[in-house]
Every structure is written in C-alpha cells, then in structure tokens.
Amino acid sequence: GENVEQHPSTLSVQEGDSAVIKCTYSDSASNYFPWYKQELGKRPQLIIDIRSNVGEKKDQRIAVTLNKTAKHFSLHITETQPEDSAVYFCAANNAGGTSYGKLTFGQGTILTVHP
Amino acid sequence: ETGVTQTPRHLVMGMTNKKSLKCEQHLGHNAMYWYKQSAKKPLELMFVYSLEERVENNSVPSRFSPECPNSSHLFLHLHTLQPEDSALYLCASSPVGGSNTGELFFGEGSRLTVL
Numbered sequence: 001g002e003n004v005e006q007h008p009s010t011l012s013v014q015e016g017d018s019a020v021i022k023c024t025y026s027d028s029a030s031n032y033f034p035w036y037k038q039e040l041g042k043r044p045q046l047i048i049d050i051r052s053n054v055g056e057k058k059d060q061r062i063a064v065t066l067n068k069t070a071k072h073f074s075l076h077i078t079e080t081q082p083e084d085s086a087v088y089f090c091a092a093n094n095a096g097g098t099s100y101g102k103l104t105f106g107q108g109t110i111l112t113v114h115p
Numbered sequence: 116e117t118g119v120t121q122t123p124r125h126l127v128m129g130m131t132n133k134k135s136l137k138c139e140q141h142l143g144h145n146a147m148y149w150y151k152q153s154a155k156k157p158l159e160l161m162f163v164y165s166l167e168e169r170v171e172n173n174s175v176p177s178r179f180s181p182e183c184p185n186s187s188h189l190f191l192h193l194h195t196l197q198p199e200d201s202a203l204y205l206c207a208s209s210p211v212g213g214s215n216t217g218e219l220f221f222g223e224g225s226r227l228t229v230l
Contacts, residue, residue, distance in 0.1 A: 004157070032217040043119075043205070043221040044158075089158065093217045100146040100165045101209045101217050105158040 002027040004092050006106025014114050019080050021109045023090035024072040032093035033066060033073045034103070039086045047088075048075070080113045087111070118142050121206050121222035129230050130196060136225045138189040138206030145211045147189040148219065149181060152203040164189060165211050196229045203227070 003026040013019050025033075034049035050057045050064045050073065057064050061080075066073040077084055087110050091103040119140045128134050140147065149161040163171035164183040178200075180192040189206055203226050207219040 006157075009155075034218060036221075041223075043223045045221070046218050049217065100163060100170065100211050100215060101148075101219050102160070102163065102171065103158075103217075103219060104160070107155070107157045 002030060002092055002104040004090060004104050004106040006090050006109060008109060009107060010110045010112070012112045012114065013080050015080060015082060017080055019075075019077045019084070019111055019113075021075045021088055021090070021111070022072060023074070023092075023106050024070075025092040025104075026071065027092070028068075028071065030092040033064070034091050034093075035062075035064060035075050036089045036091065036105075037086045038089065038108075044089060077111075080111075082113050082115050085111055085113045119206060119208055119220050119222035121204075121225050123225060124223065125226045125228075127228045127230065128193070128196065130198075132196075133192070133194040135193065136191040136204055136206075136227075138191075138222055140187055140189075140206075140208040140220070140222075142208055142220060143210075144208035144220070145186050146209045146215070147183060147186070148207040148209075149189070149191055150205040150207060150221075152205055152224070154202075158205065162191075193227075196227075198229050201227055201229045 006023045031052040036044040037047045038044040061078050063076040087108045089108050090106040122137045146165045151159045161175045162181040182190040203224040205224045206222040
C-alpha cells in the first residue's frame with residue numbers, strides 16, 4: 001500500500017519567515033496530494049491540493065510543488081503569521097480506480113510561528 | 116459550520132463498556148469514513164462506506180464495529196476496548212464518482228479515553 005513520510009515533525013519560525021514542509025510517497029499511481037491544516041481542538045481542513053498533472057500550485061501565501069519523478073511534494077508558506085500555527089498533514093490519494101477518496105496521511109508537522 | 120457533526124465530542128469508558136460514536140453529514144455526500152488519530156502517529160483509515168456499502172476495512176479489530184444505516188449517518192460501535200484505543204476518532208465524508216475531487220470533509224472528532 002501507499003506510504004507517506006513527512007518532515008520535519010516540528011517547525012518553529014519567526015513571524016514573517018517562510019516555512020517549508022516536505023513529504024515523500026511510495027506509490028507512483030497516486031495522483032492527488034492534498035494538505036490539511038488542523039488547529040488545536042479543531043477538525044482537519046483542506047488548505048491546498050495538487051494533482052499529478054501539475055508541478056506547482058499557488059494560493060496567496062501558500063504554494064505546493066510536486067516532483068513526480070522523485071515522488072515528493074512540498075508545502076511552502078511565505079510571510080508566516082501567528083495564526084498559521086497548527087498541525088499540517090500531507091496526504092496522497094491511492095484511490096486505485098475507486099470512486100471515493102482513499103487518503104494516506106503523513107505523520108504531521110507542528111508549525112509554531114513566533115510573533 | 117455544521118457540514119459534518121460528530122457526537123459525543125468526548126467519551127470516557129471502561130474496558131467492559133459498550134458505547135457508540137455517531138457521525139452525521141449534511142453535505143449530500145455518499146461516502147463516509149472513520150479515521151483514528153493518535154498522538155505522534157498519522158491519521159489511520161479505519162473504515163470506508165460508499166453508497167452505504169462497506170468498501171474498506173483496514174485490519175481493524177472486531178471490537179470496533181461500524182454501521183452506516185443511510186448515506187447521511189455513520190456509527191462506530193465500541194465494546195471491550197483497550198487503553199491503547201484511546202484516541203481522537205474522526206469522521207469524514209466525500210462525494211463519490213465524478214463529483215469526487217479527492218477532498219475529505221472532516222468532523223470535529225470524538226475524543227475517546229479508555230480506562
């Protein structure tokens with residue numbers, strides 16, 4: 001089955017700095033790579049995603065890059081703010097032709113942005 | 116936001132108790148999922164129901180028993196649990212078929228403590 005590795009497990013930055021979180025996946029058939037943000041005591045929420053036919057996607061301060069050959073993808077947050085502090089999860093969809101989602105998640109990264 | 120609602124939010128039970136977790140979605144989706152979130156571990160997929168049929172069962176012990184009476188409701192029946200089953204149990208939903216983008220919509224979770 002799919003295996004997703006995520007690094008680092010914790011990341012501490014100063015407000016205004018950039019933050020980068022990296023993930024690798026094992027199944028070359030995976031074709032959908034979302035990133036979820038989970039604030040303390042809250043539900044995971046999708047913040048950005050990318051599909052295997054695209055190399056990069058950007059949404060304001062957040063961007064995701066995908067390298068299919070190397071099987072890794074990264075989340076980039078620029079101009080970080082204290083409200084960006086949360087746990088971030090990457091995931092890969094190994095749907096295998098099914099019509100429903102079947103996400104395999106990374107271990108999560110605790111991001112702390114210091115004012 | 117009440118797209119996916121889970122009850123109870125917190126549950127404490129002894130190892131001999133029987134309890135149930137409930138999930139309800141108001142998004143018109145046809146797939147529902149149970150994930151387990153333990154400390155320092157990735158979200159683990161437990162069960163998937165698509166069009167009210169169980170389509171995934173990821174080697175979950177029989178002390179966890181899912182039930183999906185209709186596309187809007189999902190239950191997780193618990194009996195004779197172990198302390199290591201203490202975790203946050205997250206319900207999620209998604210469309211199926213052509214409407215499925217891969218995104219999962221999570222509930223707030225049920226925090227389970229087994230004494």
